[in-house]
Amino acid sequence: MDIFLGDFIHLENIILSIRKYRNLFRKKNFDHLILDTQVINESHLDIQEISLYIHQNSYYDQLQLNQQSVASIVAAAKTKNLIVSANGLSFTYPEYQDQIKPFHKIATADVEQPIEIKEVYKLRYDSYLLDISSQYLGYYPTNCDVKLWWSFADNLSPEERRSQFQTIDYHYDIHGFNFFYISFYLTDVDVKSGAHILVKGSHVNKKMSMLLRSARVPEELIHQNYSPTDIITIEGKAGKCFLEDASCFHKALAPIERDRLFLQLRYF
Numbered sequence: 001m002d003i004f005l006g007d008f009i010h011l012e013n014i015i016l017s018i019r020k021y022r023n024l025f026r027k028k029n030f031d032h033l034i035l036d037t038q039v040i041n042e043s044h045l046d047i048q049e050i051s052l053y054i055h056q057n058s059y060y061d062q063l064q065l066n067q068q069s070v071a072s073i074v075a076a077a078k079t080k081n082l083i084v085s086a087n088g089l090s091f092t093y094p095e096y097q098d099q100i101k102p103f104h105k106i107a108t109a110d111v112e113q114p115i116e117i118k119e120v121y122k123l124r125y126d127s128y129l130l131d132i133s134s135q136y137l138g139y140y141p142t143n144c145d146v147k148l149w150w151s152f153a154d155n156l157s158p159e160e161r162r163s164q165f166q167t168i169d170y171h172y173d174i175h176g177f178n179f180f181y182i183s184f185y186l187t188d189v190d191v192k193s194g195a196h197i198l199v200k201g202s203h204v205n206k207k208m209s210m211l212l213r214s215a216r217v218p219e220e221l222i223h224q225n226y227s228p229t230d231i232i233t234i235e236g237k238a239g240k241c242f243l244e245d246a247s248c249f250h251k252a253l254a255p256i257e258r259d260r261l262f263l264q265l266r267y268f
């Protein structure tokens with residue numbers, strides 16, 4: 001039997017139609033969960049343009065969470081239990097400051113069950129963020145991992161930080177087959193308080209030799225392969241929200257002056 005190009009195109013159209021209807025169905029089944037947005041877009045770009053921008057640049061950072069939500073999440077992160085995954089220690093934020101910090105070297109601590117915080121739950125089902133994510137991913141993401149953690153300002157060595165899994169080295173993430181990260185600074189962040197750094201465009205533009213290495217890449221290799229103008233440092237006041245295709249190279253600077261509270265939604 002001969003197979004012609006036309007048959008392939010026909011088949012592709014059928015697959016696209018099936019995907020489209022499956023997505024509409026997924027979204028419809030999800031409709032009752034979706035909540036009004038808490039996020040403001042500070043540029044004139046619409047959802048399609050934002051998605052295109054991320055396809056080209058790996059990120060988009062002109063979003064802002066309202067200040068009331070910021071205040072509520074920070075307050076909750078200061079009362080809820082924190083857990084250090086590297087050693088199992090558990091404490092609250094005030095306990096960390098009074099009792100833990102003087103005796104232990106702690107890089108980061110996760111807020112337990114962040115989805116229990118009302119504003120975090122609302123962000124996980126935020127209509128606008130879900131619309132952007134589905135536009136970028138090409139399907140409606142019904143799954144989302146939610147992480148909220150403190151990165152403490154202290155003088156740990158890079159080795160101590162690595163041993164506690166703090167991502168201070170360039171790497172790219174693989175989270176299932178397809179994924180999309182939405183992150184929020186809940187404290188003011190600059191280069192001395194845990195700024196996130198990413199290599200613009202590197203979600204598609206990786207040299208074969210870099211791909212075959214482990215996902216963690218030495219600093220020199222990044223500087224050899226990418227222009228300094230492609231290295232983007234994201235700084236901003238509490239409430240700054242950025243979107244990222246985390247298959248780009250990225251890392252966090254170690255905070256030395258101010259603790260950072262960071263919320264991350266991983267849609268997949």
Ligand SMILES: O=C(O)CCC(=O)C(=O)O
Nearest residue numbers: 167173195196250251252
């Ligand atoms: O802490 C950061 O800014 C980066 C975190 C990160 O690389 C990750 O969660 O995959």
Ligand SMILES: [Fe+2]
Nearest residue numbers: 167172173246
């Ligand atoms: Fe990462």
